[in-house]
Amino acid sequence: MTTAQTPHEQALRGAAHTALAAPSIFNTQPWRWEIDGGHARLYADRRRQLLVADPEGRLLTVSCGVALHHARMALAAAGHAVGVHRIPDPADPDLLAELTIIGTHEPTLAELHAGSAIARRHTDRRPFTSQPVADATCHDLIIAAETQGAHVHLIDDNHIAVLAFTAIKAGALQLSDPAYRAELADWTHRPPWSGEGVPTETAVRAVPRRVPVRDYAPFGGDTTRPGRESDRGARYLLIYTDADNPDAWLQAGEALSALLLAAVTAGLSTAPISDITELPTTRDQLRTLLPGLGHPQVAVRVGYPPPGEPPPPTTRRPAEDAINPRC
Numbered sequence: 001m002t003t004a005q006t007p008h009e010q011a012l013r014g015a016a017h018t019a020l021a022a023p024s025i026f027n028t029q030p031w032r033w034e035i036d037g038g039h040a041r042l043y044a045d046r047r048r049q050l051l052v053a054d055p056e057g058r059l060l061t062v063s064c065g066v067a068l069h070h071a072r073m074a075l076a077a078a079g080h081a082v083g084v085h086r087i088p089d090p091a092d093p094d095l096l097a098e099l100t101i102i103g104t105h106e107p108t109l110a111e112l113h114a115g116s117a118i119a120r121r122h123t124d125r126r127p128f129t130s131q132p133v134a135d136a137t138c139h140d141l142i143i144a145a146e147t148q149g150a151h152v153h154l155i156d157d158n159h160i161a162v163l164a165f166t167a168i169k170a171g172a173l174q175l176s177d178p179a180y181r182a183e184l185a186d187w188t189h190r191p192p193w194s195g196e197g198v199p200t201e202t203a204v205r206a207v208p209r210r211v212p213v214r215d216y217a218p219f220g221g222d223t224t225r226p227g228r229e230s231d232r233g234a235r236y237l238l239i240y241t242d243a244d245n246p247d248a249w250l251q252a253g254e255a256l257s258a259l260l261l262a263a264v265t266a267g268l269s270t271a272p273i274s275d276i277t278e279l280p281t282t283r284d285q286l287r288t289l290l291p292g293l294g295h296p297q298v299a300v301r302v303g304y305p306p307p308g309e310p311p312p313p314t315t316r317r318p319a320e321d322a323i324n325p326r327c
């Protein structure tokens with residue numbers, strides 16, 4: 001027998017459902033929601049951690065932060081005021097956040113836009129066009145992300161070569177590691193019905209561009225047509241934090257979500273970039289780009305999409321696997 005859900009419980013379930021669309025490292029969707037009695041608890045799902053690319057679970061936590069922000073925006077846009085308790089129980093570090101509806105709320109325009117951008121956001125790995133993303137637009141994205149507590153550094157043109165160098169180095173080092181190749185092959189060859197992983201159809205083959213992107217199809221397979229552009233108008237934003245611990249990683253994820261949704265609202269295409277932060281050597285090199293001290297967490301490429309078919313959307317796990325799952 002199922003017990004009737006209260007309106008708050010229904011709204012929390014709806015938000016967790018909406019948050020399934022959140023981007024995550026290798027589309028691992030490394031979270032689980034437990035909803036009961038007016039609370040939604042977000043847990044890290046360690047079984048979905050990338051043990052080679054992400055041994056500390058940093059990008060797992062960043063991904064959960066994205067899902068948290070998506071859920072918060074869905075609730076805010078639906079007119080709910082929400083209390084958020086981050087990492088509430090030191091005895092249970094996998095419990096990353098607890099959401100409680102505490103009243104009604106008049107959504108801001110930014111929240112309404114963010115809520116409606118969730119379904120329209122997809123990672124686009126094609127090179128973006130030469131149409132430059134204006135400084136003022138980048139400024140808006142930075143403000144949106146920084147209200148979530150992390151910092152954002154806009155990489156200026158003089159430093160693109162450093163970013164490109166770290167991306168080339170990360171790609172070469174990772175792909176020469178058999179353990180990384182095995183992990184990549186695993187997550188790029190999931191059966192379509194599983195609703196997880198990165199299908200090669202969403203990857204693009206290597207083409208000349210300002211900063212190379214992670215190669216998700218080094219073993220072959222169908223890929224998206226890259227078009228004729230080379231990212232000349234693209235801008236690169238680096239999210240970084242003062243601390244380097246789970247609280248900071250969660251905050252970086254919330255900032256990543258805010259930045260991506262604001263970019264979609266501004267008519268931009270987006271692609272997160274984290275390979276450059278996955279090895280200590282390239283992550284250290286990225287630090288030299290920051291205006292002060294800080295820990296690089298994840299970068300984002302934003303730009304205007306080329307003409308032609310966009311990559312197909314990636315799929316998601318069934319909701320019952322991620323929301324109040326049986327095991």
Ligand SMILES: Cc1cc2nc3c(=O)[nH]c(=O)nc-3n(C[C@H](O)[C@H](O)[C@H](O)COP(=O)(O)O)c2cc1C
Binds near residue numbers: 025124273313
């Ligand atoms: C923390 C994080 C790191 C990511 N790193 C990369 C990356 O290095 N390269 C890339 O092309 N996509 C990256 N992505 C995008 C994911 O691969 C993508 O979100 C996932 O495959 C689901 O596809 P979607 O964004 O189109 O929904 C990252 C996403 C997150 C949240």
